Amino acid sequence: MSDTDTGTTPVITEEQQLAELAAAASTAPIEGGLREYWHTYLQRVRAGDLGSLPAVGGLVLLVIIFSLAQSSFWSLGNFGNLITQAAPITLLAMGLVFVLLLGEIDLAAGTTSGVGAATTAVFVYNGMNWVLAVILSLAVGFVIGYFVGFMRAIVRVPSFVVTLALFLALQGVVLWLVNSVHASGNIPLKSSVLNALEQSNMPLWLGWFMGILLLAGYLAVKLYDRHARRSRDLPAEPLLITGLKAGAMAVFILVPIGLLSQDRSLNKNPTVQNVNGKLVQVPHKSLEGVPWVVPLVVVLVIVLGFVLSRTRYGRHIYAVGGNDEAARRAGIRVEAVRISVFVIGSMMAIVSGIVLASRLSVNSAEGGGNTLLLAVGAAVIGGTSLFGGKGKITDAVIGAMLLAVIANGMADLIQGDNSAAIQFIVTGGVLLLAATVDALSRRRAGSTGV
Amino acid sequence: MADTPILRMRGINKSFGPVHVLKDVDFDARVGEVTALVGDNGAGKSTLVKCIGGSYPIDSGTYEYDGHPVVVHSPRDAGALGIEIVYQDLALCDNLDVVQNMYLGREQVKGIMLDEGSMEVSAKEVLESLRVRTIASVRQRVSSLSGGQRQTVAIAKSVLWNRQLVILDEPTAALGVAQTAQVLDLVRRLADQGLAVVLISHNMNDVMQVADKITVLYLGQIAATVNRADVNQTQVVELITSGRSGDIGLKNGAGAAA
Numbered sequence: 287m288s289d290t291d292t293g294t295t296p297v298i299t300e301e302q303q304l305a306e307l308a309a310a311a312s313t314a315p316i317e318g319g320l321r322e323y324w325h326t327y328l329q330r331v332r333a334g335d336l337g338s339l340p341a342v343g344g345l346v347l348l349v350i351i352f353s354l355a356q357s358s359f360w361s362l363g364n365f366g367n368l369i370t371q372a373a374p375i376t377l378l379a380m381g382l383v384f385v386l387l388l389g390e391i392d393l394a395a396g397t398t399s400g401v402g403a404a405t406t407a408v409f410v411y412n413g414m415n416w417v418l419a420v421i422l423s424l425a426v427g428f429v430i431g432y433f434v435g436f437m438r439a440i441v442r443v444p445s446f447v448v449t450l451a452l453f454l455a456l457q458g459v460v461l462w463l464v465n466s467v468h469a470s471g472n473i474p475l476k477s478s479v480l481n482a483l484e485q486s487n488m489p490l491w492l493g494w495f496m497g498i499l500l501l502a503g504y505l506a507v508k509l510y511d512r513h514a515r516r517s518r519d520l521p522a523e524p525l526l527i528t529g530l531k532a533g534a535m536a537v538f539i540l541v542p543i544g545l546l547s548q549d550r551s552l553n554k555n556p557t558v559q560n561v562n563g564k565l566v567q568v569p570h571k572s573l574e575g576v577p578w579v580v581p582l583v584v585v586l587v588i589v590l591g592f593v594l595s596r597t598r599y600g601r602h603i604y605a606v607g608g609n610d611e612a613a614r615r616a617g618i619r620v621e622a623v624r625i626s627v628f629v630i631g632s633m634m635a636i637v638s639g640i641v642l643a644s645r646l647s648v649n650s651a652e653g654g655g656n657t658l659l660l661a662v663g664a665a666v667i668g669g670t671s672l673f674g675g676k677g678k679i680t681d682a683v684i685g686a687m688l689l690a691v692i693a694n695g696m697a698d699l700i701q702g703d704n705s706a707a708i709q710f711i712v713t714g715g716v717l718l719l720a721a722t723v724d725a726l727s728r729r730r731a732g733s734t735g736v
Numbered sequence: 737m738a739d740t741p742i743l744r745m746r747g748i749n750k751s752f753g754p755v756h757v758l759k760d761v762d763f764d765a766r767v768g769e770v771t772a773l774v775g776d777n778g779a780g781k782s783t784l785v786k787c788i789g790g791s792y793p794i795d796s797g798t799y800e801y802d803g804h805p806v807v808v809h810s811p812r813d814a815g816a817l818g819i820e821i822v823y824q825d826l827a828l829c830d831n832l833d834v835v836q837n838m839y840l841g842r843e844q845v846k847g848i849m850l851d852e853g854s855m856e857v858s859a860k861e862v863l864e865s866l867r868v869r870t871i872a873s874v875r876q877r878v879s880s881l882s883g884g885q886r887q888t889v890a891i892a893k894s895v896l897w898n899r900q901l902v903i904l905d906e907p908t909a910a911l912g913v914a915q916t917a918q919v920l921d922l923v924r925r926l927a928d929q930g931l932a933v934v935l936i937s938h939n940m941n942d943v944m945q946v947a948d949k950i951t952v953l954y955l956g957q958i959a960a961t962v963n964r965a966d967v968n969q970t971q972v973v974e975l976i977t978s979g980r981s982g983d984i985g986l987k988n989g990a991g992a993a994a
Binding site for chain 1: 811812815825827828829830831832833836837840841842843845848849850852853854856857871872873875876877879880
C-alpha cells in the first residue's frame with residue numbers, strides 16, 4: 287500500500303545544506319578534521335550560537351586595554367588579587383546557572399551569600415567548630431532555597447517576586463546577625479582554616495600537582511569518551527582536535543599556576559619588626575602559590591559540571607528549562623526539579639558567602655545588590671541564557687573572570703570622588719550588554735534553527 | 737491475531753453536563769492496521785481519544801485492552817498499558833537533540849552516568865527500522881528540525897518505548913506536501929512493524945492513502961466502520977457530513993449499522 291515514493295530525491299546542495307545544519311546543531315562530536323571543525327564552528331557563530339565567544343573575546347580585549355592604560359594591572363600581585371576577587375562571584379554564579387537554566391531568577395542570591403557569611407562568622411565567633419559552622423550555614427541555605435522553590439513551584443508566585451521579597455528580608459537578617467555580636471557592624475571570621483581560603487596559598491608543589499592532575503584527568507575523560515563512542519561505531523572526536531583542546535587546557539591551567547608560583551609580594555626587602563620590645567630584622571617572607579580557594583572552585587566546577595552534563599537529573603534540568611510541558615509529559619517531576627535548582631543556587635550562595643567572609647570580615651552590608659548583579663552578569667556574560675535551557679557551569683567561571691577584570695582594572699584606573707559611581711554605571715552597562723547579546727543571539731538562533 | 741483487537745471499546749458514553757458527546761460508541765484498533773478516525777468538527781473524535789488516553793473518565797461502557805477489561809484513570813495508566821498519544825503540539829524540547837528527546841524521562845544509565853552511547857545506537861536503530869532517512873544526524877538539536885522531522889521524532893519515540901497502540905492526532909495538519917508523504921509513509925511502517933495505529937485526520941487524501949479501516953463519527957455516534965477497500969472517498973465524505981451513504985451508515989439517526 288505504501289507504493290508512493292516519499293520523494294526523497296533532493297538536490298545535492300540541499301542535502302549538503304541539511305548535513306551542514308545538522309553538524310552545526312549537533313550536540314556530539316562530528317567526523318572530520320580541523321577544517322570541518324572550524325567550518326562548523328563558524329556556522330554556529332553565524333547562526334547565533336555564540337557560546338562563550340563574547341566573554342573570551344571581551345576578556346582578551348579588556349586585559350589588553352587595562353594593560354596599556356596602567357602598568358600595575360599586568361603585575362603578578364594583581365593577578366593573585368584577580369583570582370581571589372573572582373572566586374566569590376564565580377561560586378555565586380555557578381549556583382545561579384542552575385536557576386537560570388530553568389528560566390528563573392534568584393534576586394536573593396546575593397543577600398543569601400551575605401547570610402552565609404554572617405551565620406558562619408557568628409557561629410565561629412561563639413566558639414563553634416568551623417566544620418559544624420559551615421554545615422549549619424549550608425543547612426540555612428537549603429532552607430532558604432527550598433522556601434523559594436516551594437513558593438515558585440507549588441504556590442506559583444513568580445520567582446522574581448519571591449526572591450525580591452527575600453532580597454529585602456534577608457538583608458534584615460544579616461543586619462540582625464551582625465548586630466547580635468557587635469553593634470559596630472563588623473564581625474571578624476575567627477577561623478584560620480576558613481581565612482586560609484582567600485588569604486593563604488597552597489605549597490608550590492601542591493599547586494603543580496593539582497594542575498597536572500587536572501590535565502591528566504581532562505585527557506583521561508576525553509580518551510574514555512572517545513573509546514566509548516568508537517567501540518560502538520559512533521563518530522568520535524578526531525585525535526588532532528582532542529590534542530589541540532588538551533594543549534589549550536594545558537596553557538589555561540599551567541600558565542596561571544606558573545605565574546602564581548612566582549613571588550608576588552610588592553616589597554621584597556627584609557622588614558624590621560618589633561619582637562618582644564626589640565627591633566629585629568625579619569627576612570622577606572615570599573608570597574607565592576595558588577590561593578586555597580582555587581581548588582575549592584575547581585572541585586565544585588567538576589562536580590556541578592558532571593551533574594549537569596552526565597546525569598539524568600542534569601538532563602531533566604535542561605528538559606524543564608527547554609519545554610516544561612514536554613518534560614511533564616515525559617514523566618519528569620517538574621516541580622521537584624524546580625525546587626531543587628533553587629536549593630542548589632542558595633547553597634552555592636552560602637559557599638560564596640563563606641569565601642567572601644574569608645577575604646574580608648563580615649559587615650552588615652555583606653552581599654548586597656552589587657554582588658548579585660555581578661553574579662547574574664557573570665553567568666549571562668559567560669553564555670548562559672536568561673530564557674532557560676542553555677548554559678554551562680564553565681560559563682560562570684569565564685564570566686566571573688571578565689567581571690573581576692573590569693572591577694579590578696577600573697578601581698585603579700578611575701580615581702577620585704566618583705570612582706565608585708562610575709564602577710556601578712559600567713557594571714550595569716556590561717550586564718545590560720550581555721543580556722542584549724543573549725536576546726539577539728536567541729532571536730538569530732530561532733530563525734536559523736541552530 | 738488480527739481478529740482480537742488490541743483496543744476494544746464497547747458502548748462508550750460520555751457527557752459534559754447536559755451535552756451527550758459520545759453515544760454508545762464502539763471502537764476497535766487492531767495490531768498491524770491503521771485505523772482512521774474521521775468526523776466533522778464536534779463529532780467527538782478528540783473526546784474519544786481523551787477517553788482512551790485517560791484524560792477523561794468514561795461514563796459507561798467497556799474498555800478492553802489486549803483482551804482484558806481495564807480502567808484507565810490517567811495518561812500515566814494509558815502509558816503503562818502501552819498506549820502513546822502523539823498530540824499536535826509535539827511536546828519536544830527544542831534545546832535537546834533527537835536522542836535526548838526520544839529518551840526523555842527514560843534515560844539509560846550506567847551507574848549514575850548517562851549511557852549516551854547505547855542510547856544513540858538504539859535511537860539510530862529505531863529510525864533505521866522505520867527507514868527514516870530524513871534526519872541527517874540523531875545528535876542534532878530539535879530546534880534545527882522541520883515540522884515533518886519533528887513529527888517523525890515524536891512518532892519514532894513510541895516505537896523506541898515499545899508502545900503497542902499509537903494514536904496520532906492530525907499528524908499532517910501543519911506539513912507541506914513532501915513532508916506529509918514522509919509522515920504517512922512512517923505511519924504505514926509503524927503498522928507493518930506490528931503496532932496498532934489510530935490516525936485522526938481531516939485530510940481525506942491522507943486517510944484514503946494509508947488507512948486499512950475507517951471509523952466515521954457523526955454527532956457523537958459511530959456512523960460506520962468500514963474497510964478502506966470497500967469504499968471510495970465520496971462515500972466517506974457523505975458519511976462524515978450526513979452520517980450515511982447509500983446502504984451504509986446511520987438509519988435516520990437511529991443507531992449504528994454496518
